[in-house]
Amino acid sequence: MLVRLCIILSVLGILLTSVAHAKERVEIAMVLWRGETVAEQGFREKLAASPDYDVVVTAFDANQSKEKLDRILAGLDPKRFRLVYTFGTMVTQAALQQTKELPIIFNIVQRPVEGKIAASMERPGGLATGASNLVPMDSAFRTLGTLMNIRKLGFVYSSHDPAPLYQLAEIKKQQKRFGFKTLEFPIKGKEGIASTMKQVIDARVDAVIFPSDSFVKANASRIIGILNKHRIPSVVVIPEMVSENGALISLGPDYRTLGRLAADNALLVLKGSKPGHLPVRVVPQLSIMINLATADRLGIHIPLQLLSVATAVKR
Numbered sequence: 001m002l003v004r005l006c007i008i009l010s011v012l013g014i015l016l017t018s019v020a021h022a023k024e025r026v027e028i029a030m031v032l033w034r035g036e037t038v039a040e041q042g043f044r045e046k047l048a049a050s051p052d053y054d055v056v057v058t059a060f061d062a063n064q065s066k067e068k069l070d071r072i073l074a075g076l077d078p079k080r081f082r083l084v085y086t087f088g089t090m091v092t093q094a095a096l097q098q099t100k101e102l103p104i105i106f107n108i109v110q111r112p113v114e115g116k117i118a119a120s121m122e123r124p125g126g127l128a129t130g131a132s133n134l135v136p137m138d139s140a141f142r143t144l145g146t147l148m149n150i151r152k153l154g155f156v157y158s159s160h161d162p163a164p165l166y167q168l169a170e171i172k173k174q175q176k177r178f179g180f181k182t183l184e185f186p187i188k189g190k191e192g193i194a195s196t197m198k199q200v201i202d203a204r205v206d207a208v209i210f211p212s213d214s215f216v217k218a219n220a221s222r223i224i225g226i227l228n229k230h231r232i233p234s235v236v237v238i239p240e241m242v243s244e245n246g247a248l249i250s251l252g253p254d255y256r257t258l259g260r261l262a263a264d265n266a267l268l269v270l271k272g273s274k275p276g277h278l279p280v281r282v283v284p285q286l287s288i289m290i291n292l293a294t295a296d297r298l299g300i301h302i303p304l305q306l307l308s309v310a311t312a313v314k315r
Contacts, residue, residue, distance in 0.1 A: 023054040026270060029081045029102075030059040031072055033091050034214045037240070039107050042259025043085060043266075050267055062091070064214060073098040083269055085262065086130075088214060089115045089163035096128060103275045106130035107262040108255070110212050110237075111166035112280055121280045129275040131262040133212055133253050134282050135237050137170050140251040141178045143288065144207075146303050147249065148233060150180045154205035156196065156223065158215035159186035167211040180206075193219060197226045207233040210241070212252070220245035231298050242289045243313045248298065249290050253283035289313065 028047075030040065036059060047055040058081075062069035073094060076084060078101040085105050086092040092106040093115060109117055110133050118124030121132070144150065155171065157164035172182055183203055187196045200208060208227055210216050216223060217238055224245045227234050236242065237252035261281035269275050288310035295302055302310075 023050075023052060025054045025056065026082045027056045027058065027080055028083055028085055028266070029076050030057050030085045030087075031069070031076075031091055031095060032059060032061045032087045033069070034064055034087075034218055035061050037087070037108075037255055039087070039255040039259040039262075040085075042256035043107065043263045044259075045256075046260040046263030047266065053267070053270060057085075064218060066090075066094075069094055070098070076102065078102050083266060085266065088212075089117070089166075090161055090214075092117050092128065092130075096126070099127070102127070103269050104128040104130070105262050105266045105269065105275070107258055108133050108212060110134055110163065111170075114166040114169075115163060118280055119276075121282075123277060124280055125276040127275055129265050129269075129278040129280055131258045131265070131281045133237065133255075133258055135167075135170075135252050136286065137174050138177070139286055140235075141174050143251055143286065143306070144235065144249075145178065146306055148207060148300065150178070150206045152203065152205045153180045153182050154185055154200050154203065154208040154232075155182050155211075156185045156187065156200060156208055156216065157211050157213050159188050159192075161213060161215060164211035164213050171209065187215070190219065193222060197223065200227070200232070201230050205232065207235055209235040210237070210247075212237050217241060217245075220247070228294060228297055233298055233300065234294075239287065239289045239311075242291045242294075243315065246291060246294050246315070248294045248300070249288065249310075251286050251288060254287040257283050257287075287311070291315065 060072040083103040086095045089109050092109055095104050104127050107130050112118040185196050185200050220241045224234050224247050234247040236247045236250045239250045241247040242250045265278050290310045290312050292312050292314045
């Protein structure tokens, strides 16, 4: 009898432990502008490792269409989704305008305060928090100074996206300190790429820097290819533009780490924290990636001290 009682209590203990550790199933809507990136991989990885939640992520890709984005946001059901993950400034701004009930976890928003997404980095307020790919430009230009001498810097960006202008303002703050002048080259759609890049070449810039710009990334092989052909170094903040599109160097936060940081805030929101009370997370140090094949093509020597702290690709 005693043995049977012990067995029953043991089974009950196992069942109670199992119930106590059962994961809560939650659904998250992932609203994207140009498909999934490494940032979304990091976000999914961190959520999948949660001991508390069985997270189901449903991705909605606007495929760089404002009309499709509006339809996606209008169709999000607050009874189904616990929160919304957004990629980039434009998507996040649109989500804030259309989504009044669901908490928003944004990612790859370089200037959330200037973009009216957050009241401050420490206490964003409202329904949104997340992770920012803010680049410390003083560190970026100190690094570039070990690689090349820049007097005329081209800034190439999409004229349809407001986010690059916030980044341009930060770059211009560094002009006097580092002794360069910034020349602006907006691209007006795919049909404007050729004419804009001709302006860049004619201006004889020493290098071109690109913001975190979805249009530029979508057309990066063409744009970077023109620069490499004319032996003009390209500086980017999206690492994939180095590994996939042949840009010379990327200076910015690691996207997978940003995804994991955004997931940290998402998990806190699921546990009951108000998004407006959670600081916007940033990666404290630059991640450097260099394309050695592009450096050879451009005749640029990479200092050993830079190679020692960078990820090198040879494609």
